[in-house]
Amino acid sequence: MDANELLNWARGPGFDIALVIFIGGMLLRLLEVLALGKKPDLSAPRGSGLSGGLRTIFSRFLPRKQVFDKEPLRIVNAYVMHLGFFVVLFFYGPHIPLFESVLGFGWPALPSGAINAVGAVTILSIVAALIFRMNSKVLRFLTTTGDYVAWLVTLLPVLTGYLAYNHMLLPYTLMLALHILSVELLMVVAPFTKLTHMFSFVTARWYQGFKAGQRGVES
Amino acid sequence: MNDQTLGERLRQRGVSRRGFMKFCAATASMMALPPMMIPKIAQALEQAKRPSVIWLSFQECTGCTESLTRSHAPTIEGLIFDHISLDYHHTLQAAAGDGAEHAREEAMKAHWGEYLLVVDGSIPLGANGDYSAIAGISNLAMLKEVAAGAAAIVSVGTCAAFGGLPMANPNPTGAAAVEDIITDKPIVNVPGCPPIPTVITGVLAHFLTFGALPELDHLKRPKVFFGQNIHDRCYRRPFYERGEFAETFDDEGARKGWCLFKLGCKGPTTYNACATARWNEGTSWPVEAGHGCIGCSEPRFWDAGGFYKPLSAPFNNIGDTILTAGAAGLAVGAAAAVLNRRTKSDAVKNRETITIKDLSKES
Numbered sequence: 027m028d029a030n031e032l033l034n035w036a037r038g039p040g041f042d043i044a045l046v047i048f049i050g051g052m053l054l055r056l057l058e059v060l061a062l063g064k065k066p067d068l069s070a071p072r073g074s075g076l077s078g079g080l081r082t083i084f085s086r087f088l089p090r091k092q093v094f095d096k097e098p099l100r101i102v103n104a105y106v107m108h109l110g111f112f113v114v115l116f117f118y119g120p121h122i123p124l125f126e127s128v129l130g131f132g133w134p135a136l137p138s139g140a141i142n143a144v145g146a147v148t149i150l151s152i153v154a155a156l157i158f159r160m161n162s163k164v165l166r167f168l169t170t171t172g173d174y175v176a177w178l179v180t181l182l183p184v185l186t187g188y189l190a191y192n193h194m195l196l197p198y199t200l201m202l203a204l205h206i207l208s209v210e211l212l213m214v215v216a217p218f219t220k221l222t223h224m225f226s227f228v229t230a231r232w233y234q235g236f237k238a239g240q241r242g243v244e245s
Numbered sequence: 246m247n248d249q250t251l252g253e254r255l256r257q258r259g260v261s262r263r264g265f266m267k268f269c270a271a272t273a274s275m276m277a278l279p280p281m282m283i284p285k286i287a288q289a290l291e292q293a294k295r296p297s298v299i300w301l302s303f304q305e306c307t308g309c310t311e312s313l314t315r316s317h318a319p320t321i322e323g324l325i326f327d328h329i330s331l332d333y334h335h336t337l338q339a340a341a342g343d344g345a346e347h348a349r350e351e352a353m354k355a356h357w358g359e360y361l362l363v364v365d366g367s368i369p370l371g372a373n374g375d376y377s378a379i380a381g382i383s384n385l386a387m388l389k390e391v392a393a394g395a396a397a398i399v400s401v402g403t404c405a406a407f408g409g410l411p412m413a414n415p416n417p418t419g420a421a422a423v424e425d426i427i428t429d430k431p432i433v434n435v436p437g438c439p440p441i442p443t444v445i446t447g448v449l450a451h452f453l454t455f456g457a458l459p460e461l462d463h464l465k466r467p468k469v470f471f472g473q474n475i476h477d478r479c480y481r482r483p484f485y486e487r488g489e490f491a492e493t494f495d496d497e498g499a500r501k502g503w504c505l506f507k508l509g510c511k512g513p514t515t516y517n518a519c520a521t522a523r524w525n526e527g528t529s530w531p532v533e534a535g536h537g538c539i540g541c542s543e544p545r546f547w548d549a550g551g552f553y554k555p556l557s558a559p560f561n562n563i564g565d566t567i568l569t570a571g572a573a574g575l576a577v578g579a580a581a582a583v584l585n586r587r588t589k590s591d592a593v594k595n596r597e598t599i600t601i602k603d604l605s606k607e608s
Contacts, residue, residue, distance in 0.1 A: 028464075030545040033514065034560075037550055041559040045566050050574030057578030062585060119488045123507050123555035128563050135488030198474065199514040199543075202556075 033203035036210065044210035051217025052225055060229065071240040078239015079232040085245075086231050100158045103151050110148030114141055114184060138191070145188045152181045176219040182208035251453070252291030265291075272450050276459065276469045289454040296453065297352050297360040299391055300334035303384040304377050304411040304420055305366030309402040310336050312439035313446075329449065332360070335379065346380045353394050361452065362395035364388065364423050367404040367411045371419030388426060397431040397458055398423060399448060406434035406465075407544040414548050424465060433458050434465040438541035441522050444470045464544065466516070475512035475538050478520035481505065499535065509553040510537025517542040 027035075089101050115121060119135035126132040156177055159165045186208050188194075190201035216222065223230075238245030249257075255265055269287040273280065302310070314337065331337065332352030333345065340348055352360060366384075369376035374385035382390075392398060400423045403409040411420035424432050435445055448467055451459045459467040476482065484490070484504040491498035491505055504510070512520075515538050519530040532538055537553075540546040550560035 028544055030514070030543050030549070034545055034549055037556075037558075038560040042561055042566050045559075045563065046570040046573065049567055049570035050577065053571060053574030054578040054581060057575060058581045058585060061578070061582030062589075119485065119490060119504075120506060120555065120557040123558045127558045128567070132492075135490070137488050138486045193474075193477075202514060 029197060029200035029203055033199055033206070036203050036206040040207065040210050044213040048213035048216060051214075052222065055217050055222050056226060056229065059226070067240065072242030073239050075236040075240040078245060079236035082235025082238070082245050083228055083231045085235075086227075097158075100155075103154050103158065107148060107151040107155055110144050110151060111180070111184065114145050114148055114187070117141060118187075142188070142191055145184055145191070148184050149181070149188060152177070152184065172219045175215060176221045179208070179212040179215045179219075180221070183212055249295070250291060251293045251295070254295075272447060276447060276451060286450070286454050290450065293453040295330040297356040298329045298331050298363055299349060299352055299360055299395075300331060300337075300363040300365070301384075301387060301391060302334070302336060303364065303366030303368050303388070303405070304418065305402065305404050305409075307336055309365040309439040310334070313401075313442050329361075343380070349391070353391060357394040359396050360394065361449075362391055362398045363401055364398060364405040365401045367408050367420035367422060368426060369411070369418035370421050370426075371417070376418040385426065388423065392423075392427045392430055395430055397433065397452070398427060399445075400424065400432060400434045400436075400465075401445060402440055403436040403438045403541055403544075403546070406436040409438065410547050412547070431458055432465055433461065433467060436464075436466060436471075436542040436544075437517060438539075438546075440542070441470075441518055441524065443522050444518055462516070466542070470518045470522070471516045471542065473516065473518060473521060475515045475517055475520050475532070476510075479512055479532055480520070481532060494535065505532060505535075505537040507555050508537050509539075509551065509555055511540030511543070511546065511549065511552075511556060512538040513556060515540040515543050515546075 094101055113136070116125070116133075117136040118141040119138060122132045122135055159169060183205065186201060186205035189196070190198060190205050193201075195201065196204070212221075216224065235245050252265075266283070266287060269290065270280075270283050273283045273286055278286075330352075333349035335345055338345055338348065368374070368384045368388055370385065374383035377384045379387060400406040404411060404420075405423050408416075408420050408422045408425075411418060412422075424434070433448055435448055437444070444467070447470060448459060451457075451467070459469060462468050462471055464471075476485070479485075481502060481504050484502070485506060489498060489501075489503045490507040491503045492507060493499065494508065499508075506513075510532065512532065519538070520532070523530045523533075539552045540549065550558075554560065
């Protein structure tokens with residue numbers, strides 16, 4: 027199989043398979059969690075669950091001071107990583123037609139050079155995230171094999187994208203095929219690792235915020 | 246006539262020394278050779294005897310022959326092409342029927358082991374090769390017969406080089422490339438649909454000058470012509486870098502000459518000399534004419550999801566895929582939810598009461 031054949035497979039059947047597993051898997055996981063339900067709360071609510079839930083979805087984008095003060099570097103790095111990934115994914119010109127084919131509309135792209143720089147920073151921050159994790163005894167203990175897999179499948183698309191754009195290591199066509207395949211790997215793995223948080227952060231925050239809101243406590 | 250050298254014949258045809266040296270300089274620069282090689286090229290070409298060339302056309306559209314013979318006919322490249330001894334080319338030769346086939350057999354006999362074999366078109370392997378035949382001889386049999394006595398083979402066009410359009414899914418004739426069939430001869434692939442005429446003459450000039458084939462890439466393409474990425478050499482590249490893309494063929498971006506990536510340009514994965522050598526005697530090339538590159542010099546460009554789909558977009562209709570995936574996910578999720586609920590209620594039902602007595606029991 028030559029590079030062009032691999033690229034055609036990745037853009038054709040490969041993407042379809044990955045998309046089915048990604049969407050089907052995510053819905054399965056979310057439905058499974060939501061259907062577990064919760065015990066009826068018999069006490070009279072002291073506050074609004076609705077406003078507590080909505081507030082918490084947004085308020086938890088910012089860290090609590092006590093938590094931030096403990097590990098400022100790790101938290102700043104996590105911001106860099108998440109924002110970098112977001113910018114590279116959604117604002118690199120050639121990525122936009124992909125979303126356009128799903129959503130039916132697109133948006134303006136950022137200059138490729140800027141994306142390249144953000145990509146480099148993102149790669150470094152993903153590596154740094156692992157180093158922070160390895161250096162903490164508690165985090166190391168809590169990390170499962172699935173978490174390492176999640177880390178790897180997050181790194182690969184950014185890394186292969188950077189190498190492809192800069193024509194490094196392998197011929198462009200092959201690197202582009204590997205880049206698309208690595209994204210498909212991420213899509214396949216995501217529903218079955220902690221990467222589900224890309225969607226479940228909303229429901230989890232809502233749940234916590236709703237409970238806290240009804241009890242009239244801060245969340 | 247065959248004993249005349251190329252130099253003699255060019256002079257006979259009224260080509261001046263200056264014109265000839267200009268051609269040699271252009272050839273040297275095109276092949277990325279240092280200027281000091283120009284006199285050597287001139288000398289070698291001047292003294293070159295007319296090599297015998299047998300041109301076989303199989304499953305093809307004659308576009309490659311059109312490209313080579315018609316568009317460049319008045320140029321020196323065209324004359325060079327005249328001055329090879331094209332002993333068999335069933336589209337161009339005057340002879341027909343048995344006479345044509347005899348010309349091929351005679352040329353093969355007279356120059357056995359020395360002639361250059363040029364092939365355009367793919368070779369059908371399905372139904373024992375019966376899909377295409379010339380003078381009752383299947384393409385497969387003719388290729389094998391002529392290739393046996395060839396010094397080297399030049400596969401002209403993407404069909405001969407990689408299978409081309411006849412090989413497109415579902416490949417009804419079992420079309421194959423020359424290199425899939427002939428494995429014991431030096432082969433140069435000159436892909437393109439059609440290839441740039443100067444690239445063909447460049448390869449022939451290299452063969453005449455050095456008596457050997459040029460350096461090839463991993464797809465057996467001459468590196469000097471196929472070492473350049475269209476995207477990297479594209480004059481619209483700055484727009485790509487700035488994130489400025491034409492969205493349709495007649496919007497403001499298209500009029501301003503912005504990047505054609507979103508309109509399906511395959512420049513980033515295509516290696517060819519179009520962006521530098523250009524077409525029609527250097528007049529223009531597809532991207533300059535406002536149409537994205539279709540990647541015609543790459544294997545499998547014919548099955549790459551459509552010429553107007555951006556390289557980064559998936560082939561198929563995503564809407565249907567999403568609906569199927571969503572329905573499947575919800576169904577499996579609902580089943581999982583029922584199972585989980587049952588596990589939960591079973592656990593509640595079968596819960597055994599543990600007393601302090603149980604815990605203090607010695608095990």
